[in-house]
Amino acid sequence: MRIFSALLCGVLFGAGLAISGMINPQKVLAFLDIAAIASGGWDPSLAFVMGGGLLAALPFFWLARRRTGAICGGDIALPTRRDIDRDLIVGGLMFGAGWGLVGYCPGPAISALALGQVETVVFVFAMLAGMVLHRITGGLPATCPLTGPQSR
């Protein structure tokens, strides 16, 4: 049951990425190119995707706080961390730089595999390598000359 519901959610998520055009890096980059506002070439679609996503997700998160368990069994695991630390910001900056270089973030990159392009496959393998690299190195050193110390 949990496997089926996860598959259903993945299908809906992937369909949403496809319909919104977010599996096309050029559409994402057209949003990130804010200097194009002046020339009239800016594409604000991504902001509408985020807005639509937030509106649709909000009631579920409200509901989740009032439930003791998930419908398909087990607990509802909401994140508990509230700290804003170095890794959160440096990780976000690194992710954003890679996102701006190619135009793929993790979801759209995996969904775009459906189109079977070599560039997408290479990007996804590099992304998986980056994730494994983070795991085996344990992230950045506690005191990194480039980023400064990490608390905790």
Added chain:
Amino acid sequence: MENFTPLSALIGGGLIGLASGLYLILNGRIAGISGIVGTLLTPNGSERWEKLAFVAGLIIGPLLIIALPGFALESVVRASWPVIILGGILVGFGTRLGSGCTSGHGICGLSRMSARSLMATLAFMTAGFVTVFILRHLIGA
């Protein structure tokens, strides 16, 4: 703004939000793609089959949309091979270091009104804007 597609963006975004909300209510988990994929890459990760099912669904979703009449999907990568690889590594490492991506921090985190996710979203948005500005307007690639 000739390429602006507000209606399909809202509908597609709505589906993404619906999928994230359903995943939370049905399976009790946050639909953060980098978290799902990242924990699948660990040797002793939990709930492997449902995470794999979610990832398979991400690929099946667009295949269903292609099958509909009137939908032509494209995914155009213009970056060179070294940039594709560097970008992929940065996205993979950065999302794990920062505990999330556009889905986990962006959609789910902001839906929870998490200040931590808001800061992460501001960080990756800013870096995205700056990177594209440098590429397109300073070095003119």
